[in-house]
Amino acid sequence: MTEVAHSAGVSVSTVSHVINGTRLVAPATREKVQRAMLLLGYQHRPIARSLSAGSNQTIGLALTAASNPYWVELVQGIDGEATRAGLNLIIVDTRDDARHESTAVANMLAHHIEGLVIAPSDGWRDLTLPLLRDHPVPYVIVDRIDPELRADQVGVENEASTAAVIDHLISAGHRRIGMVAGISGLSTSAERLRGYRLAHQHADLVIDPALIVDGASTSEGGRRATLALLELPVPPTAVFAGNNDMTIGVLGALKAAGIRVPRDMAFAAFDDFAWADLFSPGLTTVAQPSAAIGARAVQLLLRRMTDREAPPQTIRLPAEIMHRESCGCTPVSV
Amino acid sequence: MTEVAHSAGVSVSTVSHVINGTRLVAPATREKVQRAMLLLGYQHRPIARSLSAGSNQTIGLALTAASNPYWVELVQGIDGEATRAGLNLIIVDTRDDARHESTAVANMLAHHIEGLVIAPSDGWRDLTLPLLRDHPVPYVIVDRIDPELRADQVGVENEASTAAVIDHLISAGHRRIGMVAGISGLSTSAERLRGYRLAHQHADLVIDPALIVDGASTSEGGRRATLALLELPVPPTAVFAGNNDMTIGVLGALKAAGIRVPRDMAFAAFDDFAWADLFSPGLTTVAQPSAAIGARAVQLLLRRMTDREAPPQTIRLPAEIMHRESCGCTPVSV
DNA sequence: AGCCTTTGCGCAAAGGGTTGCGCAAAGCAC
């Protein structure tokens, strides 16, 4: 920058102002500076700005890479909205591990990001949240909403949409519906479970506790949970899987056991994905508006970046129920 | 840092040296400094170091978020290996768009990353590559290998593994095999196509050019390509899809047309994924060793970071063929 | 012509850390 200033015959401050448009510069001078920059192949290093100004036009996103395919659309939603606002986005993988998450976030903070979107991992309150409290960085939580937290949050209507699907199964005549629940540390798991309970309440049905099994939010967990359900004295006639990973496990276990969906067992799940439609039968799922969640999160973040004192807001977006054949309520067609 | 130095009764330079272990510090002094850091809750900002020293223990990864699910394992492979080496990883989404890719990479460079792993988008040579040439940042290319480039690269054996699968279909008696090819700007597409051709050559079969259709590497492209194949005067008896997105389109089109796999049409594809095993029939696929590719890429990067002059290396990792039922060579079983 | 307001720009400090150079104290051999 000094070189550019020298070559253009102006001071470095003028060069800086030309670059950022932070104050009036006579057109002639501006021209000269720009020519000098071009001539010298000057590369602006916005990062140095963060030293003095503390702003580098970058926001961060922290989530677990494993939560595929939710991932992709969410990232695209966030990235798109950030680009629209003239912000760059950098992403880190939390591995859904509080320890790794906190170091990854700390690294982003060291890089002076101006805002953060985070899908917190289980246990983040002890390690990552304190970091955020120390630093004055605005942040928005996505996916895993924590009602006790005074923070901006965006997520999906877990409870209502799960209840709607379970309700649908109940109206189709099912009385024993298995629930393969996600890892209990996650608010999403709890909310979906509440939805399951709620639907039963509305129908005045008592839930056999044995029907609720822990799927640990993983494929393998889903498989085991399903085996447990099948071994019950009176197995369920329908199963609901709490997320897409568990869906894999559940379906695998059912296939291995020679149980056919929906003839022998009705099935529905949280999380839609490209393949859900291709299965035979097509899978009835709850589709999250991932891209919209991402976009809203960035909007919330932008608001907070301009107004630190704005009241925290929690947004719940409605999910869409993708009604296909696996729930067994319609005759299987092509 | 000044505060810490003051509180510990030493100079800032000593504090710096304690933090980085860059020169001998008497144990007693070191103790004092560390206590002071703890006491004041000092947060080291490695980013500031990059101003003077140009090192901040962070490497970057640039790829398209859409290339799911390849993504997840690749990211995990890279992240894991980076962590092992004591490096932080930040990721950016290129959107498979050269323009977006170049600004995203430029942003990472501005953040003074010490190395870059990149799965280049089509057209990156004009926008992103020049950036890399200007900056002295070591980089490694993954997935899309460019044979003409003198750079470190890691990818999968596209040609040989595709040839093996096509060969398998040929030995099963198929003489007209449709090839749903990926976007032509990608080296992976070209290599897989070469594998397709190679297998035919080995079997002394002439390829009807109409059997090779463009699937544009997308689901929708795969669908259209499949329709084109079905409308041929003599349709193929088997189809090979060049990646997982196109697989969705192909399978969707076949299902919509009421064509059953593998009875009416054999099927195989590049890219394995969790659901492939759950389909009925299970899908025969080529599984990339994504995690290994990521890990190797980081290893190559580390080598280059220490030795800028090392000869560029291109590594091809073998793929694994997941032999299931969709290729029709075995009786469909449970 | 004298004074006030713009307009345009330079000066220098600041932000957080690294590092070459040099100095002082300590250890050692004689």
Next chain:
DNA sequence: GTGCTTTGCGCAACCCTTTGCGCAAAGGCT
């Protein structure tokens, strides 16, 4: 006790950019 080598640390310049303050020239007004 003298002179030489280590060992341990401080000083200050430097990395790159931003920005408050202040000055000078130009233009408008009376």
